Amino acid sequence: MAIDLVTRKEWGARAPRGSYSTVRSTRGVKVHYTGGRVDPRLAEDHDRCVAAVKAVQNMHMDGNGWLDIAYSMVACPHRKVFVGRGPGHLTAANGPGLNTGHYSVLGLVGNSGLVVPSDGMLHGILDAIEYLRDEGGAGREIKGHRDGYATDCPGGQLYSWVRKGAPRPGANSTPAKSKPEPAPKPIEIVWEGDVPRWPGRVLTYTKGKPYMQGEDVRVWQAKLQKRGWSIDVDGLFGEESTAVCRNYQQATGLMKSGSGQVDEDTWNMSWSWRPPTPAKS
Template identity: 60%
Template sequence: MAIDIVSRKDWGARAPRGSYSSLSRNKGVKVHYTGGRVEPSIVDDHARCVAMVKSIQNFHMDGNGWIDIGYSMVACPHRKVFVGRGPGHVCAANGAGLNTDHYAVLALVGNSGLVQPNDEMLLGVLDAIDYLRERGGAGSQIKGHRDGYSTDCPGDALYAWVKKGAPRPGDGETPPDPDPQEHPKFPGRLLKYPPITRGEDVRTWQAQMKKRGAAVDVDGAYGPASREVCLDFQREQGLDADGVVGRLTWDAAWEAPVS
C-alpha cells in the first residue's frame, strides 16, 4: 500500500513563523504519544484527527513559542500520515540537544482515553518512518521518546511495541496492554485544595478512586469534594490525613487492597 499522506495544505496547517534548520541524515526516528487524553471517538471520525493535529500545532506555536508543530510526521488510527515539519528539517519534540539525532513521529494515542494504538496506526507510524528514510535520510534506529529523555512518552503500550523492534502488525506481534497492576508515576506536583488543582493527573487519580468505590466526579478538578474523598481514603489507609494527594497517597490509590 502506498503511503496515505495528508499534506500540510490538506490538514490546514499554519505557515511556520520562521525557517527550519536543515537535516540531511540522522540516526533514525523517535516515536511519541500526545501525553494527554485522546478521545476514543477519533477512531470513528477522521475529521477529529485533523482537528487534533491542528490543536497540537496551535499549542506548540502559541503555547511553547515554537515556529511550528514540533513533530516531523503524525500517524492517526486510519493509517493516514500527516506532514508536520517533514523530512529534511530538524524537529523540536525530542528534547534540547536531541532533535538533530532523530526525527519525531507522533502516534495519536494518549495517557488516557485512547491509549492502545490499533494496527492501522502502527502501520501509519511505519509508513512515516519509511517516508523519512526515503526522503529525509533517517537512519535505522526506531526508539521511544523516553530513550535518552526523562518522560513517560510514548506510553507503555506504544513503547512495548517499539522495544519489540516495531514489528509490522500481522507478523504475529502486537503491543500488549499495559500491566494492569502498574500505576502511573506520581506526577510530581501535589493535588490539593485550595486553590483548585486541575489537570489530567487529577482526572487519573479521580478515576482510580472511583474504581475503588469512592463517590467522586472524574472532572479533572481537585476541589472540596475530591479533598473529602482523599481525607477518607487517608484515614482508611493510616496515612496523614491532610487532604493532599502526595506520593504516598497517590501510590496507595493503586497499591492498597480494596476493603
C-alpha cells in the same frame, strides 16, 4: 501499500513562523504520544484526527512559542500520515540536544481516552518512518522519546511495541510450516533391486516447523500410495504423511500405537511387509 499522506495544505496547517533548520540525515526516528487525553471518538471519525493535529500545532506555536508543530510526522488510527515539519527539517520534539539525532513521529494516542494504538496507527507510524528514510535520510534506529530523555512518552503501549522492534502488525502470522525447508544436500536413494536402502535419516514432522523434504520422502510416499494408502507423493513430510505412517505402523503390527516417524524399521517394513493371506474357509 503506499503511504497515505495528509499534506499540510490538506490538514490546514498554519505556515511556520520562520525557516526550519535543515537536516541531511539522522540515526533514526523517535516515537511519541500526546501524553494527554485523546478523545476515543477520534477512532471512528477522521475529522477529529485533523482537529487534534491542528490543536497540537496551536499549542506548540501559541503555547510554547515554537516555529511550528514540533513533530516531523503524525500518524492517526486510520493509517493516514500528517506532514508536520517533514523530512529534511529539524524536529523540536525529542528534547534539547536530541533533535539532530532522530526525526519524530507522533502516534495520536494518549495516557487516557484513546490509549491503545490500532493496527492502522502502527502501520501509519512505520509508513512515516519509511518515508523519513526515503525522503529525509533517516537511519535504521526506532526509539521512544523516553530513550535518553526523562518522560513517560510514548506511553506503555507504544513503547513496548518499539522495544519489540516495531513489527508490522500481522507480520508474524505467516506459519513457518508453509515454507518447505530446503534440503541441505540432495538425499540419494540407493536401490538394491526394487528395494531402496534406508537413506539414514528419520522422517518426522513437528507442528509449526518446516516440512522435511527430499527424494526419500517421495520414494516412501510413492510406496505407501502403491500399497493403497491415500497419500500425496509430493516429497514433503507433513501432517498427512505422519498420519499415514502412524496408521501403517499400527496396521502392520510394527508398533502398537505408531510413532508417525519413518525410522529404519518402518522404512524397511514398507518394502518387505506382505499383508497376511486371509485364512481359507
